[in-house]
Amino acid sequence: xxxxxxxxxxxxxxxxxxxxxxxxxxxxxxxxxxxxxxxxxxxxxxxxxxxxxxxxxxxxxxxxxxxxxxxxxxxxxxxxxxxxxxxxxxxxxxxxxxxxxxxxxxxxxxxxxxxxxxxxxxxxxxxxxxxxxxxxxxxxxxxxxxxxxxxxxxxxxxxxxxxxxxxxxxxxxxxxxxxxxxxxxxxxxxxxxxxxxxxxxxxxxxxxxxxxxxxxxxxxxxxxxxxxxxxxxxxxxxxxxxxxxxxxxxxxxxxxxxxxxxxxxxxxxxxxxxxxxxxxxxxxxxxxxxxxxxxxxxxxxxxxxxxxxxxxxxxxxxxxxxxxxxxxxxxxxxxxxxxxxxxxxxxxxxxxxxxxxxxxxxxxxxxxxxxxxxxxxxxxxxxxxxxxxxxxxxxxxxxxxxxxxxxxxxxxxxxxxxxxxxxxxxxxxxxxxxxxxxxxxxxxxxxxxxxxxxxxxxxxxxxxxxxxxxxxxxxxxxxxxxxxxxxxxx
Amino acid sequence: xxxxxxxxxxxxxxxxxxxxxxxxxxxxxxxxxxxxxxxxxxxxxxxxxxxxxxxxxxxxxxxxxxxxxxxxxxxxxxxxxxxxxxxxxxxxxxxxxxxxxxxxxxxxxxxxxxxxxxxxxxxxxxxxxxxxxxxxxxxxxxxxxxxxxxxxxxxxxxxxxxxxxxxxxxxxxxxxxxxxxxxxxxxxxxxxxxxxxxxxxxxxxxxxxxxxxxxxxxxxxxxxxxxxxxxxxxxxxxxxxxxxxxxxxxxxxxxxxxxxxxxxxxxxxxxxxxxxxxxxxxxxxxxxxxxxxxxxxxxxxxxxxxxxxxxxxxxxxxxxxxxxxxxxxxxxxxxxxxxxxxxxxxxxxxxxxxxxxxxxxxxxxxxxxxxxxxxxxxxxxxxxxxxxxxxxxxxxxxxxxxxxxxxxxxxxxxxxxxxxxxxxxxxxxxxxxxxxxxxxxxxxxxxxxxxxxxxxxxxxxxxxxxxxxxxxxxxxxxxxxxxxxxxxxxxxxxxx
Numbered sequence: 001x002x003x004x005x006x007x008x009x010x011x012x013x014x015x016x017x018x019x020x021x022x023x024x025x026x027x028x029x030x031x032x033x034x035x036x037x038x039x040x041x042x043x044x045x046x047x048x049x050x051x052x053x054x055x056x057x058x059x060x061x062x063x064x065x066x067x068x069x070x071x072x073x074x075x076x077x078x079x080x081x082x083x084x085x086x087x088x089x090x091x092x093x094x095x096x097x098x099x100x101x102x103x104x105x106x107x108x109x110x111x112x113x114x115x116x117x118x119x120x121x122x123x124x125x126x127x128x129x130x131x132x133x134x135x136x137x138x139x140x141x142x143x144x145x146x147x148x149x150x151x152x153x154x155x156x157x158x159x160x161x162x163x164x165x166x167x168x169x170x171x172x173x174x175x176x177x178x179x180x181x182x183x184x185x186x187x188x189x190x191x192x193x194x195x196x197x198x199x200x201x202x203x204x205x206x207x208x209x210x211x212x213x214x215x216x217x218x219x220x221x222x223x224x225x226x227x228x229x230x231x232x233x234x235x236x237x238x239x240x241x242x243x244x245x246x247x248x249x250x251x252x253x254x255x256x257x258x259x260x261x262x263x264x265x266x267x268x269x270x271x272x273x274x275x276x277x278x279x280x281x282x283x284x285x286x287x288x289x290x291x292x293x294x295x296x297x298x299x300x301x302x303x304x305x306x307x308x309x310x311x312x313x314x315x316x317x318x319x320x321x322x323x324x325x326x327x328x329x330x331x332x333x334x335x336x337x338x339x340x341x342x343x344x345x346x347x348x349x350x351x352x353x354x355x356x357x358x359x360x361x362x363x364x365x366x367x368x369x370x371x372x373x374x375x376x377x378x379x380x381x382x383x384x385x386x387x388x389x390x391x392x393x394x395x396x397x398x399x400x401x402x403x404x405x406x407x408x409x410x411x412x413x414x415x416x417x418x419x420x421x422x423x424x425x426x427x428x429x430x431x432x433x434x435x436x437x438x439x440x441x442x443x444x445x446x447x448x449x450x451x452x453x454x455x456x457x458x459x460x461x462x463x464x465x466x467x468x469x470x471x472x473x474x475x476x477x478x479x480x481x482x483x484x485x486x487x488x489x490x
Numbered sequence: 491x492x493x494x495x496x497x498x499x500x501x502x503x504x505x506x507x508x509x510x511x512x513x514x515x516x517x518x519x520x521x522x523x524x525x526x527x528x529x530x531x532x533x534x535x536x537x538x539x540x541x542x543x544x545x546x547x548x549x550x551x552x553x554x555x556x557x558x559x560x561x562x563x564x565x566x567x568x569x570x571x572x573x574x575x576x577x578x579x580x581x582x583x584x585x586x587x588x589x590x591x592x593x594x595x596x597x598x599x600x601x602x603x604x605x606x607x608x609x610x611x612x613x614x615x616x617x618x619x620x621x622x623x624x625x626x627x628x629x630x631x632x633x634x635x636x637x638x639x640x641x642x643x644x645x646x647x648x649x650x651x652x653x654x655x656x657x658x659x660x661x662x663x664x665x666x667x668x669x670x671x672x673x674x675x676x677x678x679x680x681x682x683x684x685x686x687x688x689x690x691x692x693x694x695x696x697x698x699x700x701x702x703x704x705x706x707x708x709x710x711x712x713x714x715x716x717x718x719x720x721x722x723x724x725x726x727x728x729x730x731x732x733x734x735x736x737x738x739x740x741x742x743x744x745x746x747x748x749x750x751x752x753x754x755x756x757x758x759x760x761x762x763x764x765x766x767x768x769x770x771x772x773x774x775x776x777x778x779x780x781x782x783x784x785x786x787x788x789x790x791x792x793x794x795x796x797x798x799x800x801x802x803x804x805x806x807x808x809x810x811x812x813x814x815x816x817x818x819x820x821x822x823x824x825x826x827x828x829x830x831x832x833x834x835x836x837x838x839x840x841x842x843x844x845x846x847x848x849x850x851x852x853x854x855x856x857x858x859x860x861x862x863x864x865x866x867x868x869x870x871x872x873x874x875x876x877x878x879x880x881x882x883x884x885x886x887x888x889x890x891x892x893x894x895x896x897x898x899x900x901x902x903x904x905x906x907x908x909x910x911x912x913x914x915x916x917x918x919x920x921x922x923x924x925x926x927x928x929x930x931x932x933x934x935x936x937x938x939x940x941x942x943x944x945x946x947x948x949x950x951x952x953x954x955x956x957x958x959x960x961x962x963x964x965x966x967x968x969x970x971x972x973x974x975x976x977x978x979x980x981x982x983x984x985x986x
Contacts, residue, residue: 390673391643392636401565404678408685420674427669431662439650439658470562
C-alpha cells in the first residue's frame with residue numbers, strides 16, 4: 001500500500017519537517033527533527049530506487065488527477081539515482097551539521113538554518129521527482145530561495161554579497177526557464193513532460209519552440225554554472241557555512257545537470273535537441289574551455305575552499321561534455337559523474353569543513369602541518385583528492401573511463417586531450433594542499449584532530465568513494481538503465 | 491583447467507593472498523610501530539610468507555595450470571583479474587625474493603642512519619610490494635593499470651621520506667612525470683584499445699590483430715611505450731634520478747627492481763599479449779621506438795659517465811639498462827624476448843647489489859661521491875667486492891648474469907640482422923665499462939688521499955649480509971639461468 005506513495009512522501013516529509021524545525025529552539029531539537037526527516041528521506045529514496053530497478057518506472061498522479069491533466073511524478077532509473085544522491089548527501093550533511101555549525105552559526109538562527117536546509121532539500125528532491133515542467137520551476141524556486149538564505153548565513157560578511165549575486169543570477173536563470181516553459185506551453189498546450197515529448201515533432205520547426213529551447217537551456221546552464229555563466233559560484237561556495245557548501249556543491253548543481261538531461265531527452269527529445277538544433281556545438285566547446293580554464297584558475301587560489309569551488313565548475317564541464325557528446329556512452333559518463341562527483345566533492349568539502357572547525361580558516365597557509373595534527377581529516381582529503389584526479393579504485397576513475405571512452409568512440413581527440421589535461425591540472429591543485437599539509441611545519445598553536453561527529457560523515461563519504469570505485473554494479477547499472485530509457489524513448 | 495595442489499594451495503588462493511599478505515603486513519607494521527624489534531619481525535615474516543606464496547604460484551605454473559581468479563568487477567566486462575603467467579611469475583619471484591634481502595638490509599640501514607618515520611617507511615614499502623604483486627599477476631590491462639598506479643602512489647611517501655626541500659622537489663618530479671605519463675598517455679591508450687577491440691585481456695598472440703590499422707597500432711604503441719613512464723625511456727626518464735633522494739633501500743629494491751621492472755615488464759607484456767609479435771612486425775613506428783630505446787641506452791650511459799654522485803650514476807645506468815629490455819622486447823624475435831626476460835632478472839640482481847653497496851658506503855663512511863672512494867676497498871672489502879661483481883654484470887662480463895642476457899639479446903638481433911641493435915649494445919658495453927671500472931679501480935688500487943673523518947670498517951652486518959647474498963646471486967645466475975629461459979620459451983611458444 002504505502003509503496004505506491006513512496007515518491008510523494010520523499011518530497012512531503014522534508015517539506016513538513018521544515019516548519020516543524022522552525023518551531024523549535026536550541027541546537028539539539030531542530031537537529032533531531034532534521035536528522036529524522038533526512039534519514040526517512042534517505043530510506044524512501046533507497047526504497048524508490050529499488051522499486052524502480054525491480055519493476056520499472058513509477059508513475060504517481062498527484063491528488064489523484066490523472067496525467068496529463070494533473071501533475072505526474074514520474075520516476076525512472078535516472079531520477080531515482082539522482083534522488084538517492086540528494087537524500088544521501090542530505091542525511092550525511094545533517095549528521096555533519098550539528099558540530100560544524102556550532103562554530104559558524106549563532107544558536108538563535110539554528111532552527112532557521114535547519115528549516116532552510118530542509119526546504120532546499122525539498123526543492124531539490126521535488127525537481128528530481130516531478131514529471132511536470134512547471135512543477136520543475138516551482139521546486140527550483142523553493143530550492144534556490146532557501147539556498148540564498150543558507151549561503152547568507154556564512155560568518156564572513158562577504159557571504160551576503162555572494163548570496164545576493166547568486167540571487168540575481170539564479171533569478172535570471174529561473175526566469176529564463178519560466179519564459180521557456182511558458183512558450184512550450186503556448187505551443188503544445190501541455191505541461192506534462194511525456195506529453196510534450198509527443199507533441200514536439202509537430203511544432204519542431206516553429207521559431208517559438210526554438211526560442212523556448214534556447215531560454216530553457218541557457219536558464220539551466222546558469223543554475224548549473226556552466227562556464228562562462230559560473231561567476232556566481234566561487235563566492236557562494238567560499239563564503240557559505242561549511243556544511244552548506246558540502247550540501248550545495250554535491251547536490252544543487254548536480255540536480256541542475258539532471259534537469260538539463262531531462263529537458264533535452266525527455267521533454268524536447270534527442271531528435272530536436274541534437275539534430276534540429278546544433279546544441280553540441282554550443283555545449284562541447286564551452287564545457288571543454290571551461291574545464292581547462294577553471295582548473296587553471298583553481299591552481300592559483302590561496303583559499304582551498306575557493307580552489308575546490310573552481311574545481312567544481314571544471315567538473316561540471318565534464319558532465320556537460322558528456323551530455324554534449326549526444327551518445328549513449330557520453331550520457332552514461334555524464335550521469336555517472338553527477339553521482340560520483342557528488343560523492344567526491346562532498347567528501348572534500350567535509351574534510352575542509354573539519355579544518356575550518358579547528359583552524360577557523362581554509363586558506364592554504366592554515367593547512368600547513370595538518371598532516372601530522374589532523375591525520376584522519378587530511379587522509380580523507382587525500383583520498384577525496386585522488387578520486388577527483390581519477391586514480392583507479394576510486395569513483396573518479398570510473399567517470400573518467402566512461403568519458404574518455406565516449407570521446408574515443410567519437411574520435412574526438414582534442415577532447416580526449418582536454419579531459420586528460422584537466423585531470424593533470426587536478427593533480428597540481430590537489431598536490432599543493434598535500435605538500436602544505438605534509439611537508440610544511442605548522443604555524444601557531446597545535447590543534448587536535450577533528451571531533452568524531454565531523455569525521456564519521458566524512459569517512460562514510462570517503463568509503464563510498466572507494467566502494468563505488470570498485471563495485472560499480474549499482475552506479476553503472478543505474479546510469480546505463482537510465483540511458484536506455486532516455487535514448488530508447490526517442 | 492588443472493587444479494594443482496601445491497603446499498595445499500591452488501594459484502586461485504595464492505594470488506589474492508600475494509596481494510593481501512603485504513597489505514596485512516603494512517597494517518601490522520602500523521600497529522607495532524612503537525616496538526621497533528617487533529615491527530621489523532613483522533616485515534621479515536611478511537616478506538618470507540610472500541615469497542613462499544609466490545613459490546606456490548610458481549609450482550602451480552610448473553604443473554601446467556593456467557588459472558585465473560577474478561577479484562572484483564570494476565566495470566561490466568572489465569574485471570580485476572589475476573592469472574598465472576610465466577613472465578609475471580618471474581617478476582613476482584624477483585620482487586618478493588629480493589624483498590627479504592632488502593628487509594634485512596633496511597634494518598641495518600635505517601637504524602645505522604637513525605632515520606625518522608621508520609614505521610611509515612616499512613608500511614609503505616609493504617604496500618608497494620602489494621602493488622608490484624598486482625602488476626605481476628594482472629590478467630588484463632585494466633588490472634595492470636590499477637596496480638601500476640598503486641605502486642606510483644605508495645612509493646611517493648618513500649621518495650619524499652626525508653621531508654626536506656630536496657625530497658619535496660624530487661617527489662614532485664617523481665609523481666608529476668609518473669602520473670602525467672600514465673594518466674596522459676597510458677590511460678587513453680588503454681581506453682582506445684578497449685574501444686577498438688572490446689577487451690583488455692592479455693591473450694597469447696595479441697588482441698589487436700585485425701582490429702586496428704597499422705597506423706593506429708603505431709600510435710598506440712608510441713602511447714604505451716612513453717605512457718609507461720616507469721620504463722624510463724627518454725624523454726620520460728627524469729623521475730628516476732629525482733627518486734634518488736629516497737633512502738637507499740628504496741632506491742635498491744624499488745627504483746632498481748620493483749618499480750622500474752614493473753615498467754619494462756608492463757611494456758614486454760603489452761607487446762606480447764596485446765599487440766602480438768606478428769602484428770608489431772609490420773607496424774611502422776616500431777622501428778622508430780627501437781631507435782628511441784637505442785638512443786636512451788647510449789645517451790643515459792653518456793650522462794652516467796659525467797656523474798660524480800654514486801646514486802645518480804647508478805640511476806642513469808638503470809635508465810640505460812631498462813632500455814636494453816625495451817629494446818630487446820621490440821626486436822620482436824623469440825631469442826630477444828627471452829633476452830628481455832632474462833635481463834629483467836640479471837639487471838635486478840646486479841643493480842640491487844650496486845645500490846646496497848652505495849648505501850653501505852653511505853652508512854659506514856657518509857660518502858656519496860665517486861671521488862671520495864679512493865682506497866675504500868681496504869676498509870670495506872666485502873662491500874667493494876660486491877660492488878665490483880655488480881659492475882661487471884652491468885658491463886656484461888662473464889661469469890656474471892649480465893653476460894647471459896646480453897648474449898640472448900645479441901642472438902635475437904642477429905636473427906633478423908638488426909645491426910643497429912648490435913651497434914648500440916657494443917657501444918653501450920664500452921660506455922658501461924668506462925664509468926664503472928674507474929670506480930672499481932679507485933676503490934681497490936688507489937691509496938686513501940686523506941684519512942676519513944671517523945675511522946670506519948664495514949657497515950652493520952645485516953647490510954653486508956644482504957649485499958653478499960645478492961652478489962652471490964649475480965654469479966649464480968650466470969650458471970643457473972636455465973629455469974628462467976625455459977619459463978620464457980613457454981610464452982614465446984604459446985604466442986607463436
